[in-house]
Every structure is written in C-alpha cells, then in structure tokens.
Amino acid sequence: MTIEMDRRTALRALTLVAGSAAWAGNVIDAFAADDAVTIGWPSDVPSWDPNQRFTPDAQPIFKLVFDQPLDQDPKLKLIPKLLTKWELAPDGMSLAVELRDDVSFHNGDKMTAEDFRYTFFERIKAGHKVDTANSWRKVKDIEVQSPTKARMIFSSPAPTAPQWLAFLGSYIVPKKYFESVGVQTAAQKPIGTGPYKLVDYQLNSRIVLERNDAYWGPKPKIKRVTFEIIKDPSARVAAVQSGQIDFTINVPVREVARLDKEPGLAAELNPMTRIILIQCRNDLGFADDNVRLAAHHAIDKTALSKAFYGGAAVPLSVVATPGTAAYLPDFKFAYDPKLAVALLAKSGFSPSKPVAIKFATTNGQFPSDFDIARAIQQMWKKVGIDAEIETIEYAKYFELNRGSKLPEATLYSWDNATGDPEIFAGYLLNPKLPFSAWKGQEVGDRMAPLFNIADYDKRIAGWRDLNRFVIEKGATIPLLQSVQTVVRKKRLSYVKYANGWILADKMSWA
Amino acid sequence: MNAILLLVFRRVLVSVVILLIVSALLFCILRLLPVDPAAMSMPPTATIAEIEAKRREMGLHLPLPQQYAIWLGHALRGDFGTSIHFRRSVVQLVMSSLPATVELALLAMVIASVLGLGGGLLLFHMRGRRVCEQILDLASITLLSIPEFLWALFLILVFGVWLEALPFTGRLSSEFQRPVVSGFLLLDTLLVGRPDMFWDCVRHMLLPSLALGVAFSPTIMRVLRSSLLDVYQEDYIQQARLRGQSEWRILLRHGLKNAILPTLSLMGVQFGFLFGGTLLVEVIFSYPGLGSLTVDAVRNADLPIIQAVGLAYCVVVLVINTAVDACYLVLNPRVRVA
Numbered sequence: 057m058t059i060e061m062d063r064r065t066a067l068r069a070l071t072l073v074a075g076s077a078a079w080a081g082n083v084i085d086a087f088a089a090d091d092a093v094t095i096g097w098p099s100d101v102p103s104w105d106p107n108q109r110f111t112p113d114a115q116p117i118f119k120l121v122f123d124q125p126l127d128q129d130p131k132l133k134l135i136p137k138l139l140t141k142w143e144l145a146p147d148g149m150s151l152a153v154e155l156r157d158d159v160s161f162h163n164g165d166k167m168t169a170e171d172f173r174y175t176f177f178e179r180i181k182a183g184h185k186v187d188t189a190n191s192w193r194k195v196k197d198i199e200v201q202s203p204t205k206a207r208m209i210f211s212s213p214a215p216t217a218p219q220w221l222a223f224l225g226s227y228i229v230p231k232k233y234f235e236s237v238g239v240q241t242a243a244q245k246p247i248g249t250g251p252y253k254l255v256d257y258q259l260n261s262r263i264v265l266e267r268n269d270a271y272w273g274p275k276p277k278i279k280r281v282t283f284e285i286i287k288d289p290s291a292r293v294a295a296v297q298s299g300q301i302d303f304t305i306n307v308p309v310r311e312v313a314r315l316d317k318e319p320g321l322a323a324e325l326n327p328m329t330r331i332i333l334i335q336c337r338n339d340l341g342f343a344d345d346n347v348r349l350a351a352h353h354a355i356d357k358t359a360l361s362k363a364f365y366g367g368a369a370v371p372l373s374v375v376a377t378p379g380t381a382a383y384l385p386d387f388k389f390a391y392d393p394k395l396a397v398a399l400l401a402k403s404g405f406s407p408s409k410p411v412a413i414k415f416a417t418t419n420g421q422f423p424s425d426f427d428i429a430r431a432i433q434q435m436w437k438k439v440g441i442d443a444e445i446e447t448i449e450y451a452k453y454f455e456l457n458r459g460s461k462l463p464e465a466t467l468y469s470w471d472n473a474t475g476d477p478e479i480f481a482g483y484l485l486n487p488k489l490p491f492s493a494w495k496g497q498e499v500g501d502r503m504a505p506l507f508n509i510a511d512y513d514k515r516i517a518g519w520r521d522l523n524r525f526v527i528e529k530g531a532t533i534p535l536l537q538s539v540q541t542v543v544r545k546k547r548l549s550y551v552k553y554a555n556g557w558i559l560a561d562k563m564s565w566a
Numbered sequence: 567m568n569a570i571l572l573l574v575f576r577r578v579l580v581s582v583v584i585l586l587i588v589s590a591l592l593f594c595i596l597r598l599l600p601v602d603p604a605a606m607s608m609p610p611t612a613t614i615a616e617i618e619a620k621r622r623e624m625g626l627h628l629p630l631p632q633q634y635a636i637w638l639g640h641a642l643r644g645d646f647g648t649s650i651h652f653r654r655s656v657v658q659l660v661m662s663s664l665p666a667t668v669e670l671a672l673l674a675m676v677i678a679s680v681l682g683l684g685g686g687l688l689l690f691h692m693r694g695r696r697v698c699e700q701i702l703d704l705a706s707i708t709l710l711s712i713p714e715f716l717w718a719l720f721l722i723l724v725f726g727v728w729l730e731a732l733p734f735t736g737r738l739s740s741e742f743q744r745p746v747v748s749g750f751l752l753l754d755t756l757l758v759g760r761p762d763m764f765w766d767c768v769r770h771m772l773l774p775s776l777a778l779g780v781a782f783s784p785t786i787m788r789v790l791r792s793s794l795l796d797v798y799q800e801d802y803i804q805q806a807r808l809r810g811q812s813e814w815r816i817l818l819r820h821g822l823k824n825a826i827l828p829t830l831s832l833m834g835v836q837f838g839f840l841f842g843g844t845l846l847v848e849v850i851f852s853y854p855g856l857g858s859l860t861v862d863a864v865r866n867a868d869l870p871i872i873q874a875v876g877l878a879y880c881v882v883v884l885v886i887n888t889a890v891d892a893c894y895l896v897l898n899p900r901v902r903v904a
C-alpha cells in the first residue's frame with residue numbers, strides 16, 4: 057500500500073518536473089530576441105590563435121573575430137578588407153600593400169603595418185608553431201614603409217600571395233598584445249579587429265560572440281551570435297527541428313527535402329568549391345595509361361550525384377569547380393563503359409580477366425564517401441577492374457602518401473575557398489607535395505613554371521591547359537563538386553558564398 | 567574507521583601499481599599504432615626533413631622503453647605533453663573536460679540507482695503474481711537490451727523534438743555565462759548563488775543522464791530482485807515474520823539491508839562501464855566532457871590526449887571502486903571483522 061502511494065507521488069513529481077521544464081523552455085523562447093542567432097556548428101575551433109591551424113570549418117568563425125588583409129565576395133572575387141590596395145610586382149617577387157588607417161583591435165590598439173609584419177613575418181621567424189609558417193615560408197622580409205604601407209618580399213615568385221591573404225590562417229593579430237601577454241594567453245583571450253568580440257568560450261561546447269560596436273566596417277545586424285558545437289549530424293537535425301538552434305550546416309543530404317517541408321524551416325543544397333575526386337598513383341596497377349583512363353570512363357558521375365547528393369552535386373571533368381578561373385565548361389570527359397572495356401582490352405584486361413587494384417576511402421569524412429567508393433567499385437567491376445576497398449583515416453592520408461603507401465586509387469575531397477587553380481591542381485597534382493598521389497614528373501614539369509607566372513591571365517591560361525592535360529593523361533579522376541547542406545529558420549536570411557562560408561555578420565532576421 | 571582508512575591506504579598503493587601498468591600498456595599500444603605523431607603535428611606541406619626534425623624533438627627516434635621513461639618522468643611532474651590538434655597543454659584540456667563527465671556520470675548513476683532500486687523492489691513486490699511478474703520481467707529485459715545511444719536518440723526525439731520540453735545540446739543556455747569556480751558546473755552555479763542557472767544546468771543534464779541511467783538501471787533492478795529472493799529464503803526472515811513484524815519492516819530492516827550488498831558491488835562495477843558509456847552520449851548531446859575530447863583526439867590521432875584521457879578514466883574508476891568498497895565495509899560488519 058505504501059509503495060503504491062510512493063509511486064503516485066513519484067509520478068506526480070515527474071509530471072511537475074516535466075511541466076516546469078516545458079514552461080521554463082517556453083519562457084526562454086519567448087525572450088529570445090531577433091538580434092541574436094544560434095548556429096549549430098559541426099566542429100570547434102582548434103585554438104583561438106587564428107594563424108595556428110589550417111581548419112577550413114573554423115574559418116567562418118575566425119572571420120567574425122579577426123579580419124584578413126583581403127576578402128572574397130560571394131562569387132570569390134578578391135576584394136579589399138584591411139588592405140585598401142595591393143600590387144604584385146611583375147616578377148612576383150614582392151607585394152606592395154596599403155592598409156586602412158581607421159582600424160582598431162578590440163582592446164582599442166590601432167592596427168598598423170607593424171601588426172601586418174608581425175603576423176606574416178616576425179611570428180614565423182620567432183618560431184611560433186603556426187601553420188602560416190608553411191603558407192608564408194617564401195616571405196623573406198616585410199618592409200614597413202609607414203603605419204599604413206608595407207612591402208612583402210619573397211624568396212621566389214609568389215603569384216598567389218593575394219589569394220593567400222584571404223585564405224586559411226591569414227588573419228592579422230595584434231603584435232603589441234601578443235608580445236605583452238604571450239602567445240598562450242593571447243590564444244585564450246583572443247583580440248582581433250573583426251565585427252564581433254568573443255565573450256564566452258566553452259571548449260567543444262559553445263562560442264558566444266557579441267557585436268563589436270566600434271567596428272570599422274559595416275555593422276552586423278545580429279548583435280549576439282552563439283555557435284553551439286554539435287558534432288553529431290542527427291543531433292543537429294533534431295536541434296534545428298526543435299528550434300533550439302536557428303541555423304545549421306552539414307546535415308545528411310537525405311534530410312534536406314524533409315526539413316524543407318517543415319513549417320518555419322528552409323533547407324537547401326549549395327554547391328561549393330570542394331571537389332570529390334580519385335587521387336591516382338602512376339605506378340602499380342595504375343602504371344598503364346589505358347587502365348587509368350578506363351577507370352575514369354567507367355564512372356557514371358551523374359548516377360553518383362543522383363544516388364548520394366539528390367542530383368545537386370555537379371559532375372566534374374576537371375580539377376576545378378564551375379565558376380572558378382581555370383574551370384573548363386566545354387571540356388567533358390565522357391562516361392563510356394564500352395570505351396573503358398576497349399581501353400582495358402588494349403592492355404590485355406577484360407571483365408573475365410580483370411586488373412586488380414586497391415582503392416582507399418575514408419568512411420565518414422564527407423557525406424556518403426564509403427558508399428560512393430562501393431558504387432565505383434561495382435562500376436569498375438563491370439568493365440574489368442577488380443578494386444579491393446580499404447578504409448583509411450583522413451588524417452593519415454599525408455603520412456601514407458609520404459611513405460608511398462597509398463594504393464592505386466584513393467577517394468579524396470579537397471577544399472579550396474579561394475577557387476584559385478594553383479590551390480586545386482597545383483596542390484592536388486604536384487608530385488613534390490604530400491597532397492598528390494601522382495608522382496609522375498611529366499605533370500610536375502608542366503606545372504613548375506606556372507608557380508612563377510605573376511601575370512594573372514597568363515597564369516590562369518597555363519593552369520587551364522594543365523587541367524586538360526592531367527585528365528587526358530589519367531593523372532586524376534575528378535568526380536563531383538561537393539555540396540553543403542544548410543537548414544535554417546525561414547525568417548533568417550544569409551549570404552551564399554561559392555566556397556561555403558557561412559558568415560553570421562551577413563545574416564539578418566526578416 | 568581504522569578499517570576504512572587501512573582499505574583506502576591499501577587501495578591507493580594498489581592503484582599506483584595499476585596506473586603504472588595501464589599507462590605502460592596505453593603508451594605501448596598507442597606507439598604501436600601505424601600513426602606518426604610527428605607527421606600529424608605538422609601541416610601537410612611540411613617537408614620530410616622537417617618531420618624528421620620534429621620526430622627527434624618529440625623523442626620518437628628513441629627505443630620504446632626510453633620513450634616511456636621520459637613520458638613517465640614528465641607525467642610525474644604533471645606534464646602530459648601538448649595536444650597535437652589543439653596545441654595546448656593536455657592537462658589543461660583534460661582538466662577542463664573531466665568535471666563535466668564526472669558530473670554527468672554521477673547524475674546518471676543516481677538516476678540508474680533510483681530506477682534500479684525502485685524497479686528491483688517493484689519486481690520483488692510482484693513476485694508470484696504471474697502476469698505482472700512476466701510483464702515486468704519482459705520490460706526489464708527490453709530496457710537491458712537497448713543501448714544508451716539509442717536511449718539518447720529516443721529521448722531527444724520525444725522530449726527535445728516532439729514535446730520541445732528539454733534542451734539537448736550543451737550544458738547551459740546561451741543567456742548564461744558559465745561561472746568558473748571548481749569546474750563542476752552544478753556546484754559552481756550554487757556557489758555563485760544562481761539557482762536559475764542551477765536549474766538550467768539540471769535541465770541540460772537531464773536527457774543525457776537519463777539516457778545513461780536508464781540503460782544501466784535494469785541490471786541493478788534484476789540483481790536486487792534476485793538478491794532479495796535469496797535473502798527471503800534465510801531463516802531470519804521467517805523468524806522476523808514469526809515475531810509479527812510487518813512485511814514493510816522486514817523488507818527494510820532485514821531484506822534490503824542484506825540484499826543491497828551485492829547490488830552495491832555491482833553498482834561500483836557498473837559505474838566503470840557507465841563512465842565509459844558517456845563517450846557516445848556526450849557526442850550525441852554535444853556535451854563538452856571527456857567523451858567529446860576523446861572523439862576529437864581519435865579523429866586527429868592526438869596520442870597525448872588519448873593517453874591522458876585513458877588514464878583519467880582509469881583514475882575515476884579506481885576512485886569510485888575504492889569508495890564503493892569503503893561503503894561495503896561500512897554496511898557489512900562481516901568484512902570488517904575479516
């Protein structure tokens with residue numbers, strides 16, 4: 057009897073708790089203001105030292121707290137930011153820059169050319185463990201001519217220096233602050249020149265930013281931006297569906313259509329400057345040009361796009377995305393299984409006597425990667441390529457490649473927010489770099505001069521030729537332009553960037 | 567009291583040995599993995615010469631026992647190295663995440679205990695009533711067979727998405743700025759005198775701790791029930807009945823007091839599993855504890871963090887087991903005499 061009474065009491069208490077919780081939640085919702093936005097983000101920043109690690113997903117967050125010397129418009133055209141002027145010398149050996157004179161860091165210190173020099177030269181010389189030490193290793197010196205004028209001097213031509221000033225890790229940090237508090241403290245209490253200030257940070261949980269009312273540029277409409285770090289895609293879906301967040305990215309592709317029908321939500325698939333490709337070796341089972349070209353002709357990219365990306369991922373024939381400088385809209389590499397069979401027959405292979413290769417893939421690094429690999433395996437099997445799939449960790453790609461341990465083919469994805477061809481083919485197919493599984497010198501020899509051409513049009517023309525050559529040679533197999541999935545509250549508008557940047561300072565509530 | 571102190575002293579000694587063994591095992595296993603920490607800590611564009619220099623700087627060219635001795639020397643001074651991914655002190659990272667996981671696991675254990683003990687008593691109470699007993703038995707088996715991550719998804723769906731009653735991401739609503747006193751958020755919100763923040767924190771913890779607790783409660787339920795059934799076969803229960811004591815009094819004074827001992831031992835063991843189970847649940851609920859940190863570390867092959875987190879898990883489990891043994895000692899006079 058007593059137990060029965062206790063059970064009832066417990067049930068009543070439970071109801072009360074649930075009711076109170078719901079009420080409290082509703083009260084909080086009611087007070088949610090239109091000048092705030094909560095974004096569900098898939099990963100945390102690795103550090104608040106923006107020069108330290110090259111993490112593409114962290115760039116849209118860094119761009120709110122820090123400014124870059126140059127910026128890109130939604131179509132990826134370079135535009136001024138902290139620099140008002142920049143001029144690459146005809147030989148590409150120096151870059152003259154002029155900085156704005158009305159910019160202050162969050163602590164009130166004025167941003168000058170000394171900070172520019174500190175960021176791109178002094179930190180590197182001082183041995184700070186920053187990834188920018190690699191991207192700016194050509195910088196021999198930076199001459200400061202006045203508080204707003206400087207000249208970067210390179211040890212060899214650096215035609216893509218302007219692009220890199222708007223790319224990974226290139227954020228100007230305050231010299232005086234870093235030197236007075238030390239790098240560690242500066243990374244814990246970051247100070248930038250950006251449109252927002254960091255007010256709260258909880259590792260792997262939350263980033264809260266508040267508008268910098270003294271910002272030199274256009275003031276963002278949203279006053280408070282909260283990034284909830286939600287690593288699990290299903291949890292991000294649930295969070296946006298329940299209204300706990302206003303905006304999120306990288307939800308499963310299959311959820312997009314369903315969420316778009318939810319009242320109050322909008323969901324979309326946006327193509328971006330990330331490509332999915334197969335990195336090829338030029339030896340082992342892929343030593344023969346016919347085999348590699350057959351492998352390429354055997355893949356039905358449109359079918360892959362339909363099956364795994366709802367048809368939104370654009371099939372690619374070159375290592376560049378539509379709209380970028382060295383994309384070749386008129387060049388199409390045909391899906392032709394019969395030609396694939398014929399090419400393999402020339403080398404003595406057939407479906408009954410297949411060529412055996414290994415095919416590495418990540419599992420979960422980008423949407424449907426493992427499934428795409430399995431589909432390609434089946435397509436190859438039909439023409440006479442017997443691929444054995446092996447799963448690798450994305451983080452191990454470089455290590456395997458350095459040790460020549462990658463197999464003949466590796467499914468890979470590549471992000472290039474600049475859209476510049478040097479950062480597409482120039483990295484992905486440069487035999488000297490660990491990004492490229494292809495070590496054939498014929499590509500390296502054609503590519504080498506392109507790194508030294510300062511004239512933009514000539515440089516782009518060179519990369520366009522190379523883009524065609526590497527495909528005809530079978531040095532790589534571009535598959536699809538990747539897509540970014542976005543789910544948001546309908547009332548919340550944002551600017552679509554071709555490189556997938558999601559910038560809260562460009563958001564507004566209707 | 568002396569017996570308890572002696573037990574704790576013995577346990578501390580044993581724990582040191584266990585920690586040494588675990589640390590050596592972890593160190594060897596992580597070094598045997600086909601991962602090069604030097605290459606991982608450099609940007610992709612680093613040259614082979616730069617990576618080799620880094621390898622030497624990290625002492626990776628030395629024989630494994632020498633590497634371990636160096637690592638141990640540093641660890642004894644509280645230096646567990648620098649994270650490859652975050653490039654921050656590993657101790658700092660682990661210590662900033664550990665309290666969240668401990669809090670979550672403790673709350674989950676409270677929930678598991680309440681549900682488990684309550685359910686066990688109910689199961690016992692229904693003994694002999696064939697239909698009720700079978701239904702409850704089936705229910706407990708069903709609960710037992712659902713893993714914690716499925717509970718997590720189910721609870722998110724029901725309380726988060728359908729009812730929109732409870733938050734399921736993070737530890738605190740964004741309106742609040744987290745107070746930093748001890749690192750234990752529930753405690754800190756009380757220490758700074760913010761009951762509203764405390765309540766908000768509890769709301770955030772309810773679903774993840776329920777997911778963990780519900781998954782672990784059926785084991786407690788079933789062990790308590792079977793212990794009670796055993797105890798009720800003893801003569802002293804019959805004698806208590808003959809003395810005219812009520813069933814309720816017999817249950818509390820004789821039955822539960824004796825049946826709780828094996829249940830308590832089980833709960834100690836279970837806590838270790840429960841603590842390990844936080845890993846997936848933390849990821850699903852975006853809960854910033856050791857689990858989230860571990861997942862990041864594994865993704866980035868961040869060996870110093872994996873090593874430190876492994877040891878942190880080991881320390882917590884040892885501490886809890888010592889505490890449970892101490893409780894056992896208090897509750898069971900026979901062990902004290904022995």
